[in-house]
Structures are given as structure tokens and as C-alpha cells.
Amino acid sequence: MKISSSFDGGNIICLDCSSPENITLEIEKDNNSDFFQWFFFRLSEGKDETCNIRILNAGSASYPKGWEHYRVVASYDRYDWFRIPTDFDGNVLSFLHRPERDSVYYAYFPPYSIEMHHNLISKCLNSTVTSLGVLGTTLDGRDIDLLRIGTSIKNKLNLWAIARQHPGETMAEWWMEGFLGRLLDGKDPISETLLEKANFYVVPNMNPDGSFRGHLRTNSAGINLNREWQKPSLERSPEVFYVRQRMEQTGVDFCLDVHGDEAIPYNFIAGSEGIPSFSEKQAKLLKKFKLALRHANSDFQLEEGYPQNRPGQANLNIGANWIAERFGCLSMTLEQPFKDLGNEPLQRQGWSPARCMELGESCLDAIYNVIDKLR
Ligand code: ZN
DSSP: OEEEOOSTTOBOEEEEOSSGGGEEEEOOOOTTSSOOOOOEEEEESOTTOOEEEEETTGGGSSOGGGGTTOOEEEESSSSSOEEEOOEEOSSOEEEEEOOSSSEEEEESSOOOOHHHHHHHHHHHTTSTTEEEEEEEEOTTSOEEEEEEESOOOTTOEEEEEEEOSSTTOTHHHHHHHHHHHHHTOSSOHHHHHHHHHEEEEEESOSOHHHHHHTOSSOOTTSOOGGGOSSSOOTTTOHHHHHHHHHHHHHOOSEEEEEEEESSOOSBEEEOOTTSTTOOHHHHHHHHHHHHHHHHHOTTBOSSSSOOOOOTTOOOTTSHHHHHHHHHOSEEEEEEEESSOOSSSOOTTTSSOHHHHHHHHHHHHHHHHHHGGGOO
């Protein structure tokens, strides 16, 4: 029996896998950082053995509340991911599983590898209204990809969507697949109307280095990109530096920054209410967008989420806040769960890639609802 994670997005340390009854593991910290929670590994040659798998350092992970009512995802074919019963005793995350095949993968959430990212970019470039810009290079030497969608006629609105500043939040790039797929559908009347009115600037993966390295929250230097927006630097956070630079060139009329939350079992939006210049107009647009999204997709809700920042108390190093303050536009953070949804649970898959993609599609309905009021 073997445990391995030396592949795109993998993360685990095997302490002992000499017998199936006592497989002990630890999650590795993000490089140069104390963050950890993302795991993704393969167990091979364990067919028909009852494996007792224990992650010993789960209790000291970045968000221990994330393990409460959480279930591990598993897959044989790396395409179909299903949940398995999981226990957390406050220290150790454990699950019993009897693999039906010689190779099985376990992960925190269905992974979205860098190879899949490249597939997504290539697929989007089949569309004649899409072009690719490489904004710059990461510290590990990867391209920072920007998709520009639209006909670049002047005076159009400039709408931005970015995802995966936190690389372990793979649901954010699954969301991108749905969002981009519908936007480039060619036969969808909502997308057609949006593209008549706006150019879209989309960064499907803000943190390719962290994604490949199997990080939870940081880039290869151990920097949390979503705390870098006021003063990004080429030494620490080139990903934010280059995206911000391009935003200054295009202007921003709307921005959605897509994430996942470890602990809260709901989809929700965090607005920018706490920025110093938060306006009545921004408040109205935020409300309208959230209501439209709830109307478009029953997996989205308005009741649960983060407490709202008090006026002037927002952290402007957070991307959505900095963008709202700098451009005076509607700018939000969308959070999806790692767990199942509290309001619409699904036993086999929980919150899943298919549902992330549907939510991405639905966000275009919500943009359609606010687009004429954005500027
Ligand atoms: Zn995040």
C-alpha cells in the first residue's frame, strides 16, 4: 500500500501506511507560512482493504471549524467525486474507506489542477470574442492568465471576475468553468446582451503557484494575496501587482472575487460596506445583485455569511474592498462552501463542481439585472 501526493495540487505527509488499520498522515503547511488545510493524495494497492485513515494534525489546521460536519471527497476516475463519512474529534480527522479499486484519490474538495486551468484557457480561446493576455510571471515562473472577452469597443463597461487568490479554494475555478462556459455559449440571450454592453476581464486563477504546490491560502513565497491589494510588490505578490496594474488601465465598473469558506456551509456574498467611500449607489447595487442571484439560483442565500464591516472599518488590503474604494464600483467577494449546503444538502456529493458551475452561470443573470445601473 502506498500514499503519494507528488503531483499537480497534491498535499500530504505520510507518517505510516504499513497497515491498512492504521494509516496516519499530516497535512503539509504552505511554503514559508503556517497556513494549512488543503489535502489531496492517492492511495494505491489498497483494493478491498478496510482502510482507517487519520490526519493527525487536522485540529491545528487554519480553520478547525471547517472540519465540523465535513466529509472528505474521494474519486477513482478523478472525474466523479463522492463524499465519504468522516469524523473529527477536535484533533484528528478520520475516515474509514474500503477502496473498490487499486487507485483512489482523496481530497479536501474536488481538485482543479493547473493542467485543468490550461485546458479551460484553451477551450475559451475557441471563441472568436476571447483573447488571452499574459499579465506577468509568478515567482515560480508561471503565466498569470487574463481572458478578455468582448469586442473592445470604447465606452463599454469593464467587468472583472477573478478567482482563486486562495489556491485551496478550488470551487472558485469550478465556478469559473460555469461562468465562462455560459458567457461564451454563443446562443445564450443573457450572455449575448451582456457582451453587447460590456467587456469582461477574467482571471480564472490568481494563484497558479499555490495551486500547483497544493497550498491552502498563499503563493509560493507564503504570501496571502488577498491581504496585498494596497501595496502589492513584484517580490512578494506579483499576481496582485499585475492584475491591479491592468485594472488601472481598463477601469473597473464591476468586480466579483470568487472564494470558498472552510467553516460556513452556505453560498454568500461579502460586500464592501466598510470602505471609507461606500456610497448609496454601491449599497443599492449590492442589494439588487444579491436579490437577483438568489432569484436565479436556490443554492444562493442572503441570511448566513460574515458580519458586515462597520463604516470605515473595512480592510483595504482585501481585493474586493480595495477595488470598491479605488473605482467606486460594485465589488464583492463570493464565498462557496467546502462542506455541503445547510439549505439544500445533497448526500452523495455535497457542494460539488456541478453546483459551483451552475452558480457561475447564475451570476450572469445577476449581472444582467444590474448592468444598466453600474456606471
Ligand atoms: Zn478565500
